[in-house]
Each structure stands twice: as structure tokens, then as C-alpha cells.
Amino acid sequence: MVAAPMTGQGKTTIATGLMAALGDTRLAVSGHKVGPDYIDPGYHALATGRPGRNLDPHLVGAERVAPLLLHGARGADAAVVEGVMGLHDGRIGTDGFASSAHVAALTRTPxxxxxxxxRMSRSVGALVRGMADFDPAVEVVGVILNKAGSARNVAEITRSVGLPVLGVVPRDERIASPSRHLGLVPAAERQGSARVVERLGEHVADHVDLDALLEVARSASVLDARPWEPAAEVSAPAGGDRPVVAVAGGRTFTFRYTEAEELLTAAGCEVVAFDPLEDTGLPTGTRGVYLGGGFPEVYAGELAANRNLLAELREAVRSGIPTVAECAGLLYLAESLDGHGMAGAIPAHARMTKRLTLRYPEAVSPGDTLLTRAGERVTGHEFHRTAMAPGFGDRPAWEIDGAPEGFASPSLHASYLHTHWAGHPELAARFAGAVHTAPAVAAAPAPGPSPAARTTGAGVAPLADPLRHHGDVEARGGLLDFAVNVHPGQRPAWLDRALREGLDHAGVYPDPEPARGAVARRHSREPAEVLPTAGAAEAFTLVARLRPWKRPVVVHPQFTEPHAALEQAGHTVTTVLCAERDGFAFDPAAVPEDADLVVVGNPTNPTGVLHPAEALRGLCRPGRLVVVDEAFMDALPGEPESLAGERITGLVVLRSLTKHWSVPGIRAGYAVGDEAVVRELARVQTPWSVSAPAIAATVACMGGEAGAEAERRAKEFDGWRADLEAGLRGAGLEFVPSRAPFVLVKAGEGVHARLREQGIAVRRADTFPGLDAAWVRVAVRPPETTRKLFDALAKVRPGGFSG
Structure with a gap:
């Protein structure tokens, strides 16, 4: 067992590296984890090529710990058990029950x-000797010194400990593990996890005496227990078929115990994994659904965009398909999660909170359910930062400390509580029994395109890549365009003239310096603080490629291009959602402290909300880049709350000329901000990416004529938007008060498609993380054009429209 005096000593690093290093010597290694944790076993599985296993007396009973160790280690040459917290730290008030020491004693493991x-020297000796002498039932046989410094200090420590020093491991920042609000990022979510584990193995092999550790392992006493057998706990119907149990997996649902799947298999079920981020339907022949734990809050927008799967899952639950949901599964079945539409199979809404719920309870079943019988008791654990309102239905799944929790019925069991079915095999048996008698899920028909969509070639079905969806697709086919946020007026004559002159320079490679100088003068900056780009889209790509971001954050709902660019560059994006209940206002405190990149729009597309500059300034701190997308700032009179003219370390502002100047075909924009960051962006920019016409347009739009015209257009937008919002208010339609040349409207699900049938294109908003199909974005247009939208709404909305 690899244990430690306290948490944070490097157990996971050393244990995982040891598993990989021993595997590299051609030994078969099994990995085990003390406690309920799901994340560390994921790394163990990568290191060993076998499922990671948990050993937890609270969850499975002390009598099953040794049998489960033998079951998991079947066929292995060596078993490595990673401890939890400090060696003797167990369930509070129980004298170390379920601690690493308890498991070591139960399994007679050195x-x-x-x-x-x-940060220590000779005091290490006192610490180690105290740990070794504290409990005679626990055999502490050696020490690995982690994050070691000088040879002199290592020698001093070695003389003090009184036990063999089996390894001296120096610090190596390359193998640091990224974390989030519930601990380490799961292996399935990390880009390059396999390479990280490989480096861990190399690092441990270089600094730990593997032969000495194997001798320690050989000294372990023979266990007088028999390996746990799933077939001895449950039975399969004789001669029956093998019904499919669909088990959620992928990056979002990474928390489940391997033994649960083994029990279902032994009970005659066929376990088939599906990925809620990728698969648009449940596996063929599904007759039961198991939704384990994970991080749906991180991927809420992407989960919400997969509407066909959500619809099929909702129908499956409502039709009585046996369904078990634990924690993340509970959130996925809810009506919404942080404003994102989820399956809607449970009448509750979930949201992230700052409060961590962490408990190791005993739960009582208040009645007969899919999994339990009234009065039965189980042990489990909870670990989450979300809250559910309401937290239970008419038939709660459990009572915990006297309070009801979760949702249950004869075919559904959903709660925050995680249980280990090896400790309660009757739960697996009842679920499997229900699955054997259930009908197969009927696939939900995908929402098809409306008649207008079929004729124009632009469907309204869920999209394979919602982050890449753009309003120009919706406006094609002769529809009246309220979908694209480009100023509907003609370009000024001076801009057309500049574009034509730009073409005169098409015979030579473009020189962006005139554009750089013009932007610098416009914002009172130095030229070195400006980088002309091929629109904001190129700038997002440059930012994504700039550094190996550890925790990039995108504030949503907003323009999806930065999120897509980061994912395309191989990064895992953390989503911070502005909630509808707060008017989509931005709370800087919602940004994780370890975020090294934060991208936020201002004013934000599609909400039209203008965030205070002070809130955005407050995001800046050493080691973090803050990118503010001000693509629509020039459409606001006076450009309030703009940061384009401010010199702040770690801040870059992006601007686009596309919208306000009606030139979407001329990709023209720029980045302005921290000189050091701008210099980095320039290094990763493709040479000559900004065309001669774009350079000419940038110079023209920074000049004196442009300033007066930009202000006139901005005030014109203000008047048009006031007319649109007045009409929406008169119609009783909910909308978000906007400062941008568009308004986010809660028109109702299906209105987007029905407007297309009337020849009107508005921007569907369910492709923006944080929004669902009830929302549409409406571009601001002149009053006479807006009246046509109102006329169409009167025809497609129940009860008409009087605005």
C-alpha cells in the first residue's frame, strides 16, 4: 500500500507511477484505491491496462474488502493499493474505520x-516513526521521500526515519495533475492522459528502488479469504436473452464502480456504453439505463445541444424503462442544469453552488422502489457542488439523517447518493430483474426540418457540431433576415473606395503595418500593442494555440467560436454560465481561481448584456490571460465599458469590423492589449493572413469619417432596438434587455421553425451553451422591417400577437 501521513503528499503521483513502472518491467499489475474515489482508479486503469478498483469498508462492509482485493488482483503479479487522506484518517467518530490503516490491516498489506x-528535514523522522508505531496492526515497512531537494537534506532525513528509504523523488512540474472543483480532472477528460501516466512511470522508475518494493510486496501475508465472485451474488434467468443496459460514459460520466457492471453481466444483462456528448440515441435494444457520476456541469451546454438523445432518454424514463441515476445522472435527468435544458424526466432544476456537499452516510429507503424495499438501509457517499430544487419528489429515493432526498418509482431510482453494489448486491439483482421484464426503448424520432427548411436546405434538427453553427446558414434561401447581426444599411462610399483601392495592392504581399498604426491611433496605444487579424475568428484561433492552457474558461452564453477553437486545439474547456435568473449578468466569482485563460464577450452575443468594465478588470491576475471579445462594442454610442484603451497586464481585447460596417466577406479585425501577449500572438500568426482589402478597410474604419458614421449608426441601432423591445413587451414576450444590435427572446420551443414557414429567419439559440430551444436571437432592424416580424409572430404564436 502506498499511503501518506496526510493528504497532498503525492500518493496518486507515486502510486500511479509505480503501477506504470512495474508494468514496464512486464509484470501484470492491478491497481486499487482506498475509499470511494472514482478519479484515481481512472489513472490506475491507464497505468495497468486493467480496471481500477476501490476498497472501502464503509461502502462494501469490512468482510468484503479482502475478497474484493483478491478479485481485482486475479491473474496479477503485483497489486498496488493507493491509500486515502492520512494513513489513519477514517470516518469521523469511528476510530479510523475505513481508513488506509484499516484496509491495510484487513488485507494484511505492508x-x-x-x-x-x-519543507522538512529531520522532523520527517519523528513523523514517520509516529505513523509506524501508532497501530501495531499496521505494518509500515518503508518510506518514499517525495519532492526532495538537496542531497544534504535527503541524507539528514534518511538518518532520521529509522525505516528503509525506498525512493527519493525530486519535484517535476511536467507531471503535475490539473484539478477542478471536485479534485483531479478525470483521466478520460484529459488530453494526453496516457502520456502523463507514461511520464509518471518513467519518473518513478528513475527514482524508486523497484526491486526493493517488490521484496516488500512478497513479504505480504497470505490471505485466508476467497476472491469475490459476482455470480455468487446474483443469478441470471435460465435460457433467457441478454437485455441491453445502456451505461453512460465518455468524458461526462466517468464515475462508476467496475463491480456494478460485473454484477449486471452476471445477472444476464449485456452492458453497452454510450457517450451523451457524441451519441444521438440510446444503444439499440436498450431495456435499462444506468447513469453514473461525473461532471455534467462542465459539459452542460454540449449535453443540452444533443437534444435527440435527451428526448429519447426522457421518453424512456416516462415509459417505464428501468433507470438508475447517481449524482451526475440525477442532474442529467433534471429539467435544467445551470440554465441548460436537460432530459426533463425529473421535475427539478439543478445549479452549481459554492457549497461542497461531502458526506459518508447511511441511507434508509422510505418505501418500495426499483432498487429497494421499505426500511432497507444502505451505506453510500455524496460528493458534489450542485443543488437541486426541489431536492425530492412525492416518492423520495432515500432518507438521509431524517431528510428525504432524490426521486424514485417502481422503474426509476435517482439521487445524489453513490452506492457500491458489491456491498449491496440486492440492488443490482432487482435492477437486472426489472430490465429482463422491460420492453426495448423505442427510438425517439429526430425533430425533422420544417417545410420551409426543406425547401431552403437549412434544417432545424439538432446539429452535430453546435459550436460551429452560424446565423448566416439560417438566413439563406430568400428568407427575411433577422438571424445575422450585420448592419443592414449600405456601406459608406469612403469604405467602398478603400476596398477598391485595397484590390490595387493585390499584386504584392500584404503589409499590415498601416492597419496596425491606424488601430493604435484610434485607441491611443503603441503599435506594438496591436495585431491586425483576419477577423475575430483568427484571433480566437491564435489564443487557443498560444499556450498549453491548463484551465481555459469560456463565459457562456456567448459567441461559440472561442470555445470551438480551444477544443480544436486539444484543450478541455471549463464553462462558466451566466444564469437566466440573474439576467445573464456575469459573476466574476464564478471563474475558478486556477483558470489561466478566461474568454468573455462584452457586450455578449447572444444575450446583449453589457458587463461592467470593473468586473472584467477584476479577472486579471498574474499567470492568467483575460480575453474580452468586443465585436459589437462599436455598435454602442460612446462605447461604454470598453477596455480597448486600457493598459492592463494579461488583458487583450478583440475587435471585429464585420458587423458594424457590413463587410462579413472581408475578414478584418484586430487584437489590442498587453504588449507581451500581442507579441506572442504575432509569433503564432500565419504570415500574410490579413488580406490587402482587409488592411485597407481597417485603416479606413479607424479614420475621422468613420468615427462620426460609427456613432450615427450606433444611435440608429438604439432607436431600432427600442422599437423592437417595445413590440416584444407589448406582446408579453420575455426577452433580455439588450445593449447590442440584437435581442435574445424567449419565444417558445418551435417558434423558430414556424417563423421559417412564414419566410422569417431568426437565429436559433439552443446552440449557445446555457440556452435551449425556447430562445431565439433577433437582429435589430428598421421599424418597417421589424413590423414584418411582428406580423409573422402573430400567425405562429398561440393567441395571436398584439404588439
Whole structure:
């Protein structure tokens, strides 16, 4: 067992590296984790090529710990058990029950202590000797010194500990593990996880005496227990078919115990994984659904965009398909999660909170359900930062400390509580029994395109890549365009003249310096603080490629291009949602402290909300880049709350000329901000990416004539938007008060498609993380054009329209 005096000493690093290093010597290795944790076993599985296993007396009973160790280690040459917290830290008030020491005693496993010695010297000896002498039932046989410094200090520590020093491991920042609000990022979500584990193995092999560790392992006593057998706990119907149990997986649902799947298989079910981010339907022949734990809050927008799967899952639950949902699964079945539409199979809404719920309870079943019988008791654990309102239905799944929790019925069991079915095999048996008698899920028909969509070639069905969806697709086919946020007026004569003159320079490679100088003068900056770009889209790509971001954050709902660019560059994006209940206002405190990149729009597309400059300034701190997308700022009279003229370390502002100047075909924009960052962006920019016409347009739009015309257009937009919002208000339609040349309207699900049938294109908003199909974005247009939208709404909305 690899244990430690306290948490944070490097147990996961050393244990996972040890598993990989031993595997590299051609030994078969099994990995185990003390406690309920799901994340560490994911890394163990990568290191060993076998499922990671948990050993938890609270969850499975002390009598099953040794049998489960033998079951998981079947066929292995060596088993490595990673401890939890400090060696003797267990369930509070139980004298160390379920601690690493308890598991070591139950399995008669020798313990090697990992100690972070970066801030200690001879005191390590006192610490280690105390740990070794505290409980005679626990055999501490050696020490690995982690994050070691000088040779002199290592020698001093070695003389003090009184136990064999089996390894001296120096600090290596390349193998640091990224974390989020519930601990480490799961292996399935990290780009390059396999390479990280490989480096861990190399690092441990270089600094730990593997032969000495194997001798320690060989000294372990023979266990007088029999391996756990799933077939001894449950039985399969004789001669029956093998019904499919669909088990959620992928990056979002990474938390489940391997033994649960083994029990279902032994009970005659066929376990088939599906990915809620990628698969548009449940597996063929599904007759049961298991939704485990994970991080749906991180991927809420993408989950919400997969509407066909959500519809099929909702129908499956409502039709009585046996369904088990734990924690993340509960959130996925809810009506919404942080404003994102989820399956809607449970009448509740979920949201992220700042409060961590962490408990190790005993739960009582208040009645007969899919999994339980009235009065039965189970042990489990909860670990989440979300809250559900309401937290339970008419038939709660559990009572915990006297309070009801979760939702249950004869075919559904959904709650925050995680249970280990090896400790409660009757839960698996009842679920499997219900699955055997259930009909197969009927696939939900995909929402088809409306008649207008069929004739124009632009469907309204869920999209394979919603982050890449753009309003110009919706406005094609002769529809009246309220979907694209480009000023509907003609370009000024001076801009057309500049574009034609730009073409005169098409015979030579473009020189962006005139554009750089013009932008610098416009914002009172130095030329070195400006980078002309091929529109804001190129700038987002440059930012994504700039650094190996550890925790990039995109504030949503907003223009999806930066999110898509980051994912395309191989980054895992953390989404911070502005909530509808707050008017989509931005709360800087919602940004994780370890975020090294934050992207936020101002004013934000599609909400039209203008965030205070002070809130955005407050995001800046050492080691973090803050990118503010001001693509629509020039459409606001006076450009309030703009940061384009401010010199702040770690801040870059992006601008686009596309919208306000009616030149979407001329990709023209720029980045302005921190000189050091701008210099980095320039280094990753493709040479000559900004065309001669774009350079000419940029110079023209920064000049004196442009300033007066930009202000006139901005005030014109204000008047048009006031007319649109007055009409929406008169119609009783909910909308978000806007400062941008568009308005986000809650028109109702299906209105987008019905407007197309009337020849009107508005921008569907369900492709923006945080919004669902009830929302549409409406571009601001002159009153006479807006009246045609109102006329169409009167025909497609129940009860008519009087605005």
C-alpha cells in the first residue's frame, strides 16, 4: 500500500507511477484505491491496462474488502493499493474505520509511506516513526521521500526515519495533475492522459528502488479469504436473452464502480456504453439505463445541444424503462442544469453552488422502489457542488439523517447518493430483474426540418457540431433576415473606395503595418500593442494555440467560436454560465481561481448584456490571460465599458469590423492589449493572413469619417432596438434587455421553425451553451422591417400577437 501521513503528499503521483513502472518491467499489475474515489482508479486503469478498483469498508462492509482485493488482483503479479487522506484518517467518530490503516490491516498489506519533504528535514523522522508505531496492526515497512531537494537534506532525513528509504523523488512540474472543483480532472477528460501516466512511470522508475518494493510486496501475508465472485451474488434467468443496459460514459460520466457492471453481466444483462456528448440515441435494444457520476456541469451546454438523445432518454424514463441515476445522472435527468435544458424526466432544476456537499452516510429507503424495499438501509457517499430544487419528489429515493432526498418509482431510482453494489448486491439483482421484464426503448424520432427548411436546405434538427453553427446558414434561401447581426444599411462610399483601392495592392504581399498604426491611433496605444487579424475568428484561433492552457474558461452564453477553437486545439474547456435568473449578468466569482485563460464577450452575443468594465478588470491576475471579445462594442454610442484603451497586464481585447460596417466577406479585425501577449500572438500568426482589402478597410474604419458614421449608426441601432423591445413587451414576450444590435427572446420551443414557414429567419439559440430551444436571437432592424416580424409572430404564436 502506498499511503501518506496526510493528504497532498503525492500518493496518486507515486502510486500511479509505480503501477506504470512495474508494468514496464512486464509484470501484470492491478491497481486499487482506498475509499470511494472514482478519479484515481481512472489513472490506475491507464497505468495497468486493467480496471481500477476501490476498497472501502464503509461502502462494501469490512468482510468484503479482502475478497474484493483478491478479485481485482486475479491473474496479477503485483497489486498496488493507493491509500486515502492520512494513513489513519477514517470516518469521523469511528476510530479510523475505513481508513488506509484499516484496509491495510484487513488485507494484511505492508505500507510504504510517501512524505513530501520539500519543507522538512529531520522532523520527517519523528513523523514517520509516529505513523509506524501508532497501530501495531499496521505494518509500515518503508518510506518514499517525495519532492526532495538537496542531497544534504535527503541524507539528514534518511538518518532520521529509522525505516528503509525506498525512493527519493525530486519535484517535476511536467507531471503535475490539473484539478477542478471536485479534485483531479478525470483521466478520460484529459488530453494526453496516457502520456502523463507514461511520464509518471518513467519518473518513478528513475527514482524508486523497484526491486526493493517488490521484496516488500512478497513479504505480504497470505490471505485466508476467497476472491469475490459476482455470480455468487446474483443469478441470471435460465435460457433467457441478454437485455441491453445502456451505461453512460465518455468524458461526462466517468464515475462508476467496475463491480456494478460485473454484477449486471452476471445477472444476464449485456452492458453497452454510450457517450451523451457524441451519441444521438440510446444503444439499440436498450431495456435499462444506468447513469453514473461525473461532471455534467462542465459539459452542460454540449449535453443540452444533443437534444435527440435527451428526448429519447426522457421518453424512456416516462415509459417505464428501468433507470438508475447517481449524482451526475440525477442532474442529467433534471429539467435544467445551470440554465441548460436537460432530459426533463425529473421535475427539478439543478445549479452549481459554492457549497461542497461531502458526506459518508447511511441511507434508509422510505418505501418500495426499483432498487429497494421499505426500511432497507444502505451505506453510500455524496460528493458534489450542485443543488437541486426541489431536492425530492412525492416518492423520495432515500432518507438521509431524517431528510428525504432524490426521486424514485417502481422503474426509476435517482439521487445524489453513490452506492457500491458489491456491498449491496440486492440492488443490482432487482435492477437486472426489472430490465429482463422491460420492453426495448423505442427510438425517439429526430425533430425533422420544417417545410420551409426543406425547401431552403437549412434544417432545424439538432446539429452535430453546435459550436460551429452560424446565423448566416439560417438566413439563406430568400428568407427575411433577422438571424445575422450585420448592419443592414449600405456601406459608406469612403469604405467602398478603400476596398477598391485595397484590390490595387493585390499584386504584392500584404503589409499590415498601416492597419496596425491606424488601430493604435484610434485607441491611443503603441503599435506594438496591436495585431491586425483576419477577423475575430483568427484571433480566437491564435489564443487557443498560444499556450498549453491548463484551465481555459469560456463565459457562456456567448459567441461559440472561442470555445470551438480551444477544443480544436486539444484543450478541455471549463464553462462558466451566466444564469437566466440573474439576467445573464456575469459573476466574476464564478471563474475558478486556477483558470489561466478566461474568454468573455462584452457586450455578449447572444444575450446583449453589457458587463461592467470593473468586473472584467477584476479577472486579471498574474499567470492568467483575460480575453474580452468586443465585436459589437462599436455598435454602442460612446462605447461604454470598453477596455480597448486600457493598459492592463494579461488583458487583450478583440475587435471585429464585420458587423458594424457590413463587410462579413472581408475578414478584418484586430487584437489590442498587453504588449507581451500581442507579441506572442504575432509569433503564432500565419504570415500574410490579413488580406490587402482587409488592411485597407481597417485603416479606413479607424479614420475621422468613420468615427462620426460609427456613432450615427450606433444611435440608429438604439432607436431600432427600442422599437423592437417595445413590440416584444407589448406582446408579453420575455426577452433580455439588450445593449447590442440584437435581442435574445424567449419565444417558445418551435417558434423558430414556424417563423421559417412564414419566410422569417431568426437565429436559433439552443446552440449557445446555457440556452435551449425556447430562445431565439433577433437582429435589430428598421421599424418597417421589424413590423414584418411582428406580423409573422402573430400567425405562429398561440393567441395571436398584439404588439
Amino acid at each position: 505500507v510504504v509511506l510517501v512524505v513530501d519533504v520539500s
